[in-house]
Amino acid sequence: MSEDAAILDYLAKGGKLTSPDNAPSRYRAELMRVMASFVDSELAGAAGFADLINEAPGIGEKTAAARIVLEKIDHAVRVLDIMGEFGANIARYQSVHPWASRIGRHEDIGATRREGDMRLNVFHYPLEGWTDAVTMNVLMGRATVIQLTELARCSYQPLAEAFQSILPEEARHAELGEEGLLRLAASGVGAKKAIRESVDYWRPRVAASFGGADSPRFAMLKRFGLRHNPNDALLTEWSASVDQCLSKIDA
Amino acid sequence: MAHFYPLSVTDIRRETRDSVVVTLEPRAEDRADFNFIQGQYLTFRRKFDGEELRRSYSICAGRDEGVLRVGIKKVADGWFSSWANDELKVGDTLEAMKPMGAFHVPLEPERARHYLGFAGGSGITPVISIIKTVLKEEPQATFTLVYGNRSANAIMFREELEDLKNEYMGRLNIIHILETEADIDLFSGLLTREKCDALFGRWVNVAGADVAFICGPEPMMLTIAEALKAHGLPENKIKFELFASARPGKAKKETANGKAAASGATCQATIIMDGIRRTVEMPKTGQSVLEAAIAAGLDAPFACKAGVCSTCRAKVIEGESEMEANYALEDYEVERGYVLTCQCHPLSDKIVVDYDQ
Numbered sequence: 052m053s054e055d056a057a058i059l060d061y062l063a064k065g066g067k068l069t070s071p072d073n074a075p076s077r078y079r080a081e082l083m084r085v086m087a088s089f090v091d092s093e094l095a096g097a098a099g100f101a102d103l104i105n106e107a108p109g110i111g112e113k114t115a116a117a118r119i120v121l122e123k124i125d126h127a128v129r130v131l132d133i134m135g136e137f138g139a140n141i142a143r144y145q146s147v148h149p150w151a152s153r154i155g156r157h158e159d160i161g162a163t164r165r166e167g168d169m170r171l172n173v174f175h176y177p178l179e180g181w182t183d184a185v186t187m188n189v190l191m192g193r194a195t196v197i198q199l200t201e202l203a204r205c206s207y208q209p210l211a212e213a214f215q216s217i218l219p220e221e222a223r224h225a226e227l228g229e230e231g232l233l234r235l236a237a238s239g240v241g242a243k244k245a246i247r248e249s250v251d252y253w254r255p256r257v258a259a260s261f262g263g264a265d266s267p268r269f270a271m272l273k274r275f276g277l278r279h280n281p282n283d284a285l286l287t288e289w290s291a292s293v294d295q296c297l298s299k300i301d302a
Numbered sequence: 303m304a305h306f307y308p309l310s311v312t313d314i315r316r317e318t319r320d321s322v323v324v325t326l327e328p329r330a331e332d333r334a335d336f337n338f339i340q341g342q343y344l345t346f347r348r349k350f351d352g353e354e355l356r357r358s359y360s361i362c363a364g365r366d367e368g369v370l371r372v373g374i375k376k377v378a379d380g381w382f383s384s385w386a387n388d389e390l391k392v393g394d395t396l397e398a399m400k401p402m403g404a405f406h407v408p409l410e411p412e413r414a415r416h417y418l419g420f421a422g423g424s425g426i427t428p429v430i431s432i433i434k435t436v437l438k439e440e441p442q443a444t445f446t447l448v449y450g451n452r453s454a455n456a457i458m459f460r461e462e463l464e465d466l467k468n469e470y471m472g473r474l475n476i477i478h479i480l481e482t483e484a485d486i487d488l489f490s491g492l493l494t495r496e497k498c499d500a501l502f503g504r505w506v507n508v509a510g511a512d513v514a515f516i517c518g519p520e521p522m523m524l525t526i527a528e529a530l531k532a533h534g535l536p537e538n539k540i541k542f543e544l545f546a547s548a549r550p551g552k553a554k555k556e557t558a559n560g561k562a563a564a565s566g567a568t569c570q571a572t573i574i575m576d577g578i579r580r581t582v583e584m585p586k587t588g589q590s591v592l593e594a595a596i597a598a599g600l601d602a603p604f605a606c607k608a609g610v611c612s613t614c615r616a617k618v619i620e621g622e623s624e625m626e627a628n629y630a631l632e633d634y635e636v637e638r639g640y641v642l643t644c645q646c647h648p649l650s651d652k653i654v655v656d657y658d659q
């Protein structure tokens with residue numbers, strides 16, 4: 052058996068890779084893609100949220116928003132460092148894309164990515180004010196936790212460990228969002244209506260970030276041990292989690 | 303970005319018939335860059351007949367020993383390991399990247415942790431670095447090492463391990479498993495699942511362990527990890543280090559070059575950048591257009607080198623090419639002739655690539 056075939060066999064049996072040397076070229080490309088998608092989403096998410104710091108209604112909200120921005124950038128850096136070990140030019144990487152750029156609020160891009168930057172589709176849409184930002188943060192926050200829990204088991208051990216350490220902080224971001232949302236909802240009927248409108252806007256867009264049910268790449272990613280649960284299973288889990296959260300708003 | 307530093311060889315010790323331990327010294331100004339964490343490795347590069355090979359070797363010194371040392375076992379027909387065993391000498395310079403790798407857990411001196419280590423052959427190198435470091439820096443820690451080798455005279459660091467056992471009386475327990483030669487069944491042959499089960503039943507307390515380190519060949523890693531999990535150790539307490547190399551070895555490279563030479567498969571590539579045209583001769587396989595541009599001294603842009611970020615995008619305005627992977631360009635861009643140069647190989651004998659468009 053050639054060394055590559057032995058490594059692929061090992062991966063299929065649940066083995067872990069630990070250094071760039073171990074990674075066969077196709078595996079490496081898929082791994083880089085997973086990392087780039089995460090990094091770009093964090094950087095684009097942070098850039099979008101940064102504008103909202105000024106719109107936050109109180110000092111507590113400002114602190115929460117600023118902390119989310121800071122930590123998302125830090126999470127991107129931790130994963131960028133791993134990309135760097137694979138030879139990526141990380142200094143250049145962060146300056147390649149205009150992270151704060153957004154498309155029109157009602158353009159429809161489905162699940163596609165644009166112009167070579169690998170951020171998840173949702174991070175291309177603009178936020179409209181504080182309530183909208185908090186709502187998006189709650190919906191996407193819960194999605195991020197589910198997607199990261201999946202990736203925290205991935206077969207590239209240094210990345211799995213990075214995601215394990217990032218996960219509780221991202222979970223905290225989602226919680227901060229939920230606390231904010233409950234406070235907004237308590238402020239009156241008008242606020243609840245605005246939240247519902249934002250939910251209607253963001254829910255399908257966040258759902259699209261899970262990717263298609265029949266993603267042809269999934270089987271390969273599973274063989275590589277980079278993924279374990281299919282997109283539609285994660286989507287179902289997210290949907291139930293969002294319903295449970297929104298029921299608190301309507302209560 | 304991959305940056306290499308010169309390290310001078312200050313000592314070479316023959317460890318076993320087919321392994322050497324090499325002591326290295328960075329330049330004074332680079333010393334801080336080579337402060338390593340126990341269990342990390344160095345990646346070296348060296349040209350063999352004009353072709354660069356990169357190989358990684360784990361540091362086998364403890365963190366506070368104040369030296370940089372690697373153990374290199376000769377692999378049959380292996381290029382780098384044979385050269386290091388047979389030709390490398392004191393006074394030579396090796397080039398290496400800063401220490402890398404995450405085969406460790408943060409030290410917690412106040413705790414009395416119990417560690418397990420499993421090493422197969424040269425897989426002992428990062429494990430001995432961890433053993434030395436934790437026994438010294440965590441005064442209440444204990445360590446059980448299960449160490450598999452082909453035969454007694456192939457055991458690397460045999461004496462050093464004995465010395466450690468004596469120095470840290472009662473805190474280091476070593477179980478040798480030898481493929482041949484051992485009298486007792488349990489300690490001979492390969493580390494199979496049955497053998498693990500027997501060991502874990504009597505000799506090794508798995509459920510009470512805080513973390514397990516495994517370093518060895520692929521089948522051994524899988525077997526041990528499975529047995530550990532079955533005996534109650536959660537997956538997140540198992541740390542792996544895999545020595546397998548997916549980098550093209552010399553043999554593979556030679557055949558690739560052979561093919562290229564046989565069909566005369568080189569290409570005259572003209573690269574346009576910042577308005578300047580430069581023409582280079584490049585092989586159709588084994589080198590990307592980006593690599594050819596960089597080799598020609600052009601400051602061609604790149605970030606991920608994996609077809610993901612599109613930093614290396616350029617337009618092919620003459621000739622045919624193909625991409626190995628493309629995760630960044632849309633179909634319409636490809637139709638217009640855009641390529642990711644880090645993934646791009648020429649198909650025609652002439653090609654013109656423009657970074658300015």
Ligand SMILES: Cc1cc2nc3c(=O)[nH]c(=O)nc-3n(C[C@H](O)[C@H](O)[C@H](O)COP(=O)(O)OP(=O)(O)OC[C@H]3O[C@@H](n4cnc5c(N)ncnc54)[C@H](O)[C@@H]3O)c2cc1C
Nearest residue numbers: 070072358359360374375380381382383424427545547551
């Ligand atoms: C993170 C990491 C740390 C490592 N640490 C050490 C270390 O501390 N000490 C050490 O001796 N090695 C270590 N290795 C392995 C080392 O990097 C090389 O792979 C090995 O020395 C072979 O390189 P070569 O150029 O001599 O052989 P090549 O010319 O690449 O290979 C020749 C033949 O040997 C086979 N082969 C390749 N690697 C191995 C292997 N490891 N075992 C058996 N057969 C192999 C190939 O399939 C090929 O047929 C480590 C590898 C990694 C990824």
Ligand code: FES
Nearest residue numbers: 606607610612644
């Ligand atoms: S350098 Fe990122 S796609 Fe080529």
